[in-house]
Amino acid sequence: MSPNRPFAVVLFIVSILFTSHVSAQDEEKNWELNGYLKTLQTFNFISGFDSVLFDNLVHNRLNFKWYVHPNLTIYAEARNRLFYGDLVRAIPNYGDIIEDQGSFLNLSLNIIEGRSMILNTTLDRFYFEWIKDDWEVRLGKQRINWGVNLAWNPNDIFNAYSFFDFDYEERPGTDGIRIKKYYGFASSLELASNFVTDLDDWSIAGLWKWNKWNYDMQLLAGKAREDLVLGLGWAGNIKGAGFKGEATWFKPYSDVEENNFESLLLSMSWDYSFKNTLYIHGSFLVNTGIKGDTESFLLSNLNFEQLGVKELLPYQYSIFLQSSFSFSPLVSGSLSAMTFPGDRAIFINPALTISLEDNLDFDAIGQIFHSEENDEMGATARLLYFRLKWSF
């Protein structure tokens, strides 16, 4: 039994108790609790097989905020997930993949680990926030978001997230400290560091943000894992369309090892909304140093949380096109496609969202991935998801 287990069990019980009291909140309280309950059904159509793998995920999230003092807030956010289905049964170490073991503060626990069912509870945010005038200090398990671009964020060196992991809308966090000082309405200086036991995992960097000529701009410098990093980002507009971008240069500080490489990541995006709610967005990403292979990428689909921003996609060139449209205030659809021109691979992602009630949403999502790179058969993944989400 890991030392965190009693803690996690208590947390889980407290979470459930809190959920049942949500409706009893009053106006003057110094805490807030909200979250959601969702179910996700996955149909995995494996190429070469006639059968379909069926998996289910019941997922409860609790976001708790405690305003301890005018200057101090404590945040604790938990995700309780129950997995069951064919994939859970088929992959022997599925439980290990689910349980987050990479982070410094290990607050993840598999409460039940059966042959075809896993119940996991994870505290993915747990931090103290101290605010005084223009100063802000956050300590603990938090999300340090440095990205300003759409789709791809080379500047997001602390906690990369993958577009494919759509069900994790909060995105992974980092154990660390972030000190921020604001100047004026849009300028700030930040210093952030993660907590690690191994020097090669250590990231520490500074970020300077400012606003000029109606553009948000930023520069960053520091160390991210085994690389020295230098980055810049911007967000502005050209003739009514959004124009954003980010670039980061990763330079290994020791001799280049087999599993590390120097690379420049550059991404830019344009988006536009038409009056009839049609929204279009185009992005590209260049990753000069990557030499990944699709097969291991497909397997890594199961767990993105271990990946750095440099390794999110195994391709040098990626293009992303997205469009969405509201058929009514209750029904909206989107169609996204990612292509990797150098590697003859494509990812297609249609989605439909329906608002069933004020706090109840239904999604139908497809993910189709096809690559012709590896062998004559090619690698194909086809997934269909149905999701029901109740927010409170």
Add this chain to the structure above:
Amino acid sequence: MKNPIAKIFKYLLPSLAFLICSKVQAQDAYEIIKKADDKMQGVSSKVEMSMTIVRPDWSREVKIKSWAKGQKLSLILIEAPARDKGTAFLKRHKEIWNWQPKIDRVIKLPPSMMMQSWMGSDFTNDDLVKESSIVNDYYQKVVADTTIQGYECYKIEMLPKEDAAVVWGKIYAYISKADYLQLLFKYYDEEGYLINTMKLSDIKKMDDRVLPTRLEMIPADEEGHKTVVQYNQMKFNINIDDNFFSMQNMKRIR
């Protein structure tokens, strides 16, 4: 009144005004709209409201808190539905940002998003952050007297100025004569077709003034559709610094 220049203003200007009475008519309409508009806005304000989108077989409600200073600065915080709670919008001059607390992220919004419907309602983003102004972007003219909800009203025609970035071809505004209450607006497109009707009612005292607290935006060609805004709390001319409208505060406000 010792100052001779002040004397000129006091006595000479009214007589000049008499001479150019055709201008007075336009000036009056401008003043009426301005007074009516000031009443709803104030130099600065804090508002708590709910917005309900009504359709023939369903409805959805959004609750927001908003702060504004003049036309250029505003901050909107979403309180409901639960899914969007804590999301905020900041507008400074022509720039708009959206705060997504769950991913700790500020997204700069493209200007084209302004003309989109706001959260699926019959209001556009522009209506909400008041990009265009009924005072400055239109030529106003009193065209008739009429009675609305028992109040004697001016009927004012508003035509957009040539260089104004506005969506409407023409607006009729109905303003009460006694208290400059906005009671009815009719919005026409450039071809002269009625597109939207806004009815204002539930006249109540809010903070230091009496004004309509319920707005209904009704699209002309869609039976059973409307969006209802109910003001629950309004405070005007609050002491609020320009720095209140910052990235920092967008994240902290509650």
